[in-house]
Amino acid sequence: MSEINFKEIKVNYSSRGKGEAIVFLHGFCEDSSVWDDFISTFKSNKIIRIDLPGFGSSEAMNNPSVELFADVVKSVLNHLEIKTCTLIGHSMGGYVSLAFAKKHAAHLNGLGIFHSYPYADSKEKKASRAKSIAFIKKNSHFHYIKQLFPNLFPPAFLSSNNFLVNKMIHRASSFSQAGIIGGLELMMNRPDNSEVLKNIKCPVLFIVGKEDEVIPFDKSMEQTALPDMAHIHVLKGVGHMGMFEATNETRKIIKFFVKFCADFTKINSDKMVNI
Secondary structure: OEEEEEOOEEEEEEEEOOOEEEEEEOOOOOOHHHHOOHHHHOOOEEEEEEOOOOOOOOOOOOOOOHHHHHHHHHHHHHHOOOOOEEEEEEOHHHHHHHHHHHHOHHHEEEEEEEOOOOOOOOHHHHHHHHHHHHHHHHHOHHHHHHHHHHHHOOHHHHHOOHHHHHHHHHHHHOOOHHHHHHHHHHHHHOOOOHHHHHHOOOOEEEEEEOOOOOOOHHHHHHHOOOOOOEEEEEEOOOOOOHHHHOHHHHHHHHHHHHHHHHHHHHHHHHHHHHO
16 A cells, blocks of 8 residues: 555555556445455556545544545645545545536546435434444444444345455454544544536446445435436345445446446547637
8 A cells, every 4th residue: 555645644546557447435334355365357447545534544534534535535646746536435435526527527427425415414414423423432433334344235145255354354343433433423424415417428327236324225216317417236135235236336437437438538628628
């Protein structure tokens, strides 16, 4: 892993390969390692993965927001001198990706919403997150994490993949309590970014888990009507973690989408040159 400094905090990232750039952003209580096996077959792309502040090896941020996290992503891209990319955000990473699209749309070839959506938390969800913060402060984040991860997978997958789930629990337990609370606060306070999808000019990918207990299925499908150009994939029998539950299928989906976005960008650039 390499690192940059962003507003006096250390942010870790990894970059490898050449070709069209893909940036993968992890979800809440995850870090860039969730993509370790997933990206193994991406041989024709430049792959950037970032530990968002408070997760993995990146330091926690005071008063975090999706807008600040989006600026972290932009700072990494600036450091690597990458002008455009396809951005794939899982869960919380999807919230950050939407904030990035709102602030830095010109730098996107494509936007991937992977088990995520643009809507703000409901009152009930905000109250649930506030309750989680209180629980962590009282009982430590380890007990919270131990309850969190089993709910991300359907029972059938969970029963035969205990090692994976325990590995994720162990990994997340090493993150700071401040980072996890910051992530909950960030999600609780994020704005509704559905207008971003209505106004976006680049193609948008939606990967939806039919059995996702985190992102309501009706809301997942509602968002797909917002952008002008949408690639929609509903994964049957899959919950919230498609990179593990349907690795080969989601790899193929993202590879096709990145190639489509590259071709779409080139065609439109050529049109502008010819005008």
